[in-house]
Amino acid sequence: MIELRSLWLRVVWTLSLLLVAADCQSTYPAEVTALQVIGESFIDWDNSLSNWNRGDPCASNWTGVLCFNMTLDDSYLHVRELQLLNLNLSGTLSPSLGQLSYMRILDVMWNQITGSIPKEIGKLTNLRLLLLNGNQLTGSLPEEIGYLPNLERIQIDENYISGEIPKSFANLNMTQHFLMNNNSLSGQIPPELSRLPSLVHLLLDNNNLSGYLPPQLSELLSLRILQLDNNHFDGTIPPSYGNMLQLLKLSLRNCTLQGPIPDLSRIPNLAYIDLSNNKLNGSIPYMNLSDGITTIDLSRNQLTGTIPPSFSGLPNLQRLSLFNNSLNGSVPSGIWQNRTFNSTEQLTLDMQNNNISGISGSLNLPANVILRFANLCSQYISCYSCVYHHQDLLHLYLNIFSLQGNPACLNTSASMLIYCQSPIALVNHLQSIPSNSTDKCPPQSCPPPNFEYAPGSPTRCFCAAPLLIGYRLKSPGFSEFPTYFYSFEVYLTSGLKIKHFQLDLTYEWQKGPRLRMLLKIFPVYTGNGSNIFNRSEVFRIRSLFTQWAIPDSDIFGPYELLNFTLLDPYKDFIPTSASSSSGISKGSVAGIVIGAIVAAVLLSALVSLYILRLLRKKYHAVPNRRHVSRASLKIEGVKSFGYEELKRATNNFDAGCEVGQGGYGKVYKGIFSNGTVVAIKRAEEGSLQGEKEFLTEIELLSRLHHRNLVSLLGFCDEEGEQMLVYEFMYNGTLRDNLSVTEKHKEALTFAMRIRIALGSAKGILYLHSEANPPIFHRDIKATNILLDSQLIAKVADFGLSRLAPVADMEGVVPGHVSTVVKGTPGYLDPEYLLTHKLTNKSDVYSLGVVFLELLTGMHPITHGKNIVREVNNAYRSGMIFSLIDAKMGSYPSKCVEKFVTLALKCCQEDTDERPSVAEVVWELETIWHIMPESDSRTNDSMNIESGKNVSSAQSSSSTTKNPYGPCEADISGSDLVSGVVPIITSR
Missing domain, CATH: 3.30.70 (Alpha-Beta Plaits)
Structure with missing residues (x-):
């Protein structure tokens, strides 16, 4: 049947090309071939490129392919743009991209593309926009890109690109935007980049760059933003950076820089300075800063001296952060006096942990000024007790005055007591307000x-x-x-x-x-x-x-x-190609179409009869072999593996390749001849997983494709076997990683655990809200959450899953599915257990139990004790920190409290009291955002060596065995994906 389908597609393709040739201009043949190869290099999980096998690319409007008529002698259409934004594509970028020689925009942002950037992109001399950000690209930057004469924007951020920035990039005379942050770039910033006459934005933050900061960058006459945060530079900030006359933002946070702060007075439009978390010393220079300055952050340095009076009288200042230095003297009241604040303005003065002796001038402050002098990491407390103690605080915005931890608080006069209370952090970095529409x-x-x-x-x-x-x-x-x-x-x-x-x-x-x-x-x-x-x-x-x-x-x-x-009613709207019309009449086109259809039907019938005869011969030739199963008859797009192929991949199911075992049978690590590593779940005779669960998992996973769901590669249903083939998860199950005993494994930090919780919740959110129809998982547990080589969480095992209810004849959607209770003790929703009514909140309860495991390291049921009850009791008695997993190391207590609260909300007995999964995702993202930068970013950028952090377990409900057996010997370095743990984002 596969051969029949392939032949039929070729027939349709040929007829479509004949139609297009008769009806309009066609795409340049070499570009058609290139697009076919490019399409084959992608894995199209959502069938977004399903029309890439029909008709002519430009004339038939292939998804994301935009063309134009160059009015050249060849009279063909040429590809102008490849717009494949956020289509859930994986696979690789094909070198055939280099054959689209007229292309101006290459956009594959926010997919899951792996592999390296092909050097053939350097042939695209008309390319203006190179947009590859938000993928999983590795390798180094090809120096060939540095010779693209028309490139205006290179955007490769949020990948795993490594190596040095090629010096050839200094030839990109038209490039205005270098956006390469959040990668693993290393080495020195090439001083040659100072030759770029058009560069406006240079964002290289969150990499592994080192060496000195090139003074020559001050020669970039058009530069507006220089953002190099979180790198590892040597030496000082070059004084020449004060000569960047067009600069708007200078951000060098956490770069291990030393020495004095340069004078930035000559920069007329400077609005944002962040030099925090370095080792800068000396006094803050007197700088005549621009009236447009909004942000000055010099915190976490070794600065001495007084706060310069030049920080006064800045009409647009929003934040002045000087905390954790050794500044002395008093705070000049001119910073806030003589300013008029409207209802949207706010000024934050953050000067905690200095040697501040007091406030010079009047203590009467404007209504929306926030003074924070003490430790912002302490517990949040009620704000209202402050309000009623001081009339200056009864204004439109609440103001907190705290000099705690400064010498000013040694003054016990009544006028100063109000400023020495416990600090309250009021600045909200997760604002979400509607506009006026x-x-x-x-x-x-x-x-x-x-x-x-x-x-x-x-x-x-x-x-x-x-x-x-x-x-x-x-x-x-x-x-x-x-x-x-x-x-x-x-x-x-x-x-x-x-x-x-x-x-x-x-x-x-x-x-x-x-x-x-x-x-x-x-x-x-x-x-x-x-x-x-x-x-x-x-x-x-x-x-x-x-x-x-x-x-x-x-x-x-x-x-x-x-x-x-593009949701309904726009779902079928796709960008159209610019193509010229042909001179063939409608009647002629109709005749061609009718003739083509008749020919296609006749040819299809003949081909079908021929293929069926071949299949019948094959059937009689192998009478004892099980043929295509019910699953393969029902499921399209899922590969059917042969028994012999899986037998070879596992060395005849050698015990050394076994990586886990559950009630259904065993899980093996398999390596195909092309080096692909997979996990093979092999059901044993009499296993708990029956035919129904086997088919359910195939049917569901064949149409579920998400970053946080395990990918089904195929199945085997012959020789009396039932096997499922998955992507291999090098770090095994979440339960394995919470029960770390082996020396080659590392304990999960709190940041890692939050990232795993967020990934798991996003996978469940996809099932509940984006799958069509939605799905209730019904067996969420720590052994069904797998971790790949980068510790990305993927939800697995859909054998017990059920489709969510659909609308009845009156359009009413029931809130539950009535079903026999199945699942795992300790994770089961109490209401589902009693009523047999399965809802989306049943999955929320199970997810909450997983969160409690992440926090405590405990099993759901231990010696008859239930984890939900134990944590609830500790929470009520104020002893919750006594249950936190000691292997986690240090953690931000406030974030842990929020995580505990969320987990217990998920585990409420009353389903109406539980949040939805969407609310769970939002809460987890909020926790992630408020985590101290040192915790979140340090763990985000931690390199994970596959050889030291591999647990090879790939099973649900599994017992891990020694992963080092005959299957390990054939693994090359390319099979073990080593890289940087990505920052969790909302994409």
Whole structure:
């Protein structure tokens, strides 16, 4: 049947090409071949590229392929853009990309592409935008990219790129944006980069760069942002950096820099300075800073002397952080006096742990000034006790005055006591507020799906379907967004050429700091009954984002597109190629189509008869062999492995290849002849996993594709065997990693555990809300959460899963599925156990138990004691920290408390009291964002050596055996993926 399908596709392909040739211009043949090879190099989990085997690429509008007519002598269409943003693609980038010689935009952002960047991209002399960020690319940067004469933007951030920055990149005279942060780049920043005449943004933060900071970078006459945080430089900050006259933002946080702070007075538009967490010494120089300065962060250094008076009178200052230094003297009141604060402005003065003796001048402060002088890591306390003690605090914004830990607090006068209370951290870095669009309209029910009641004009609200766009400012020039909220709306709507009332946005601060937004863009009310955008307007708006056609803004910095989501009613809208029309009449085209269909039907019938005869002969030739099973008849897109192939891969199921065992049978590590490493779950006769569970897991996993779900590669159902073939998970189960005893394994830190919890929750969220139809897992537990070589969590074992209920005849969706109770003791939802009603909150309960395991290291049931009850009792008695897993090492107590609280919410007996999985994901991301930088980033950037951290266990409900057997001998270094643990993001 596979041969029949392949032959039939070739027939359709040939006929489609004949049709296209008769109807319109066609794509240049060499580019057609290149696209075919490129498509084969991808693994298309969601079938997003399913139309890449039909018709001509340009004329048939292949997904993401945009073309144009170059009006050349060849009269062909040529590929102008390859737009494959956020399509859940894996696989590799094919060297055949180099054959798309007219391509201007290569965009594969936010996928799961692995392998290296092919050097053949250096042949794309027309390329303007190289957008590869948000993948899993490894290897070094090809020096050939440095010879692309028209490249304007190179964006490779959030990958695992290593090696040095090629000196050839100094030839990129047109490049304005170097965005290479969050990789593993090493070595010296090439001084030759100072020759780049157009460079505006240089973001190399969160790498492993070393050596000295090149003084020559001051020769970059157009540079606006220099962001090099979290690297390992030697020496000092070059004084010449004070000559970067166009600079808006200088961020050198945590770079092991020493020496004095250079004078930055000559930079007229400087808005953001972050030199924190270094070893800078000496006094802070007197600097006549720009009136536009918003942020000065010199904290965690070795600075002495007094706070310079030049920090006074800065009208747009939002944050002055000088904590953890050795500064003395008093705080000049001129910093906040004579300023007029509107309702959106806030000033934070953070001077804890210095030698501050007091405040010079008046103690009366403006309403929205926050003074924080003490330890921000201490416990949050109620704010209201402060408010009623001092009349200056009864204002629009709450103000905290704390000099705790400074000599000023030795003064016991009544006027100073109020400033020496315990500190309260009020700065919220996870703001999420709506703009002034949808809140103008009263709540009203709109028809599902995806319609909202929103303004279609300044005076009218109506039900409309918005476009949903994930958007992020990569390096904004401010610390507090509310002051710039309206300006941003004006900037974006002007760039998109839409009305102000059409935009609605929410936002949150993320690590970096970066500002992530969800944009909703609504159509304008026309009065003709239309409440959606037409196709051309969707394409126009999308193109403005994907082509980076929205003008840059200095204060908002570079932006990135995270996703452009087309839900119903836009789901079938795809970018169309620009192609010229042909001169063939409609009647001629109709004749061609009818003739082609008749020919295709006849040819298909003949081919089918021929293939069936071949299959019948094959059937009689091998009478004792089981043939294609019920599973393979029902499931398409899943590879059917032969018994002999899996037998060879496991050395005849040698005991040395066994990595786990459960009630269904054993799990083996297999290595195919091409070096691919897999896990093979082999059911034994009489196992607990029956035919139904076997088929269920195949059917579900064949259509479930997510970063946090284990991938099913195929199955075997012959020779009386039932085997499932998965991607191999080098670090085994979560339970294995919580029960660390072997010397070759390392205990999980708190940051790792939060990352695992978040990954697991995102996998379940996908099952509950994005799978179609949704799925209840029904057996979430620590042995069904697997960890790959980078400790990314993947939920496994779908043998007990059930489809969520669907709407009945009246459109009502039941809240549960009535089913026989199945699962694992200790993880079972008490209500499900009693009522047999399975809901999405049943999975939430099980996930909460896993969270408690992550916190305590305990098993769900130990010597008759239930983990939920034990943690609840300790929590109520204030002894929760006595149960925290000692192997975790140090941890931020506040974050642990929040995690415990979330876990216990998940384990509430009343299902209505439990959060949804979406709420769980949000809470975990909040915990991740508030973690101290030293905890979160240190563990994020930790290199994991596969040889030292491999647990080879690949089973659910498994007992781990010695992984070092005959299967280990054939593994090459390329099979063990070693790299950097990625920062968890929301993508």
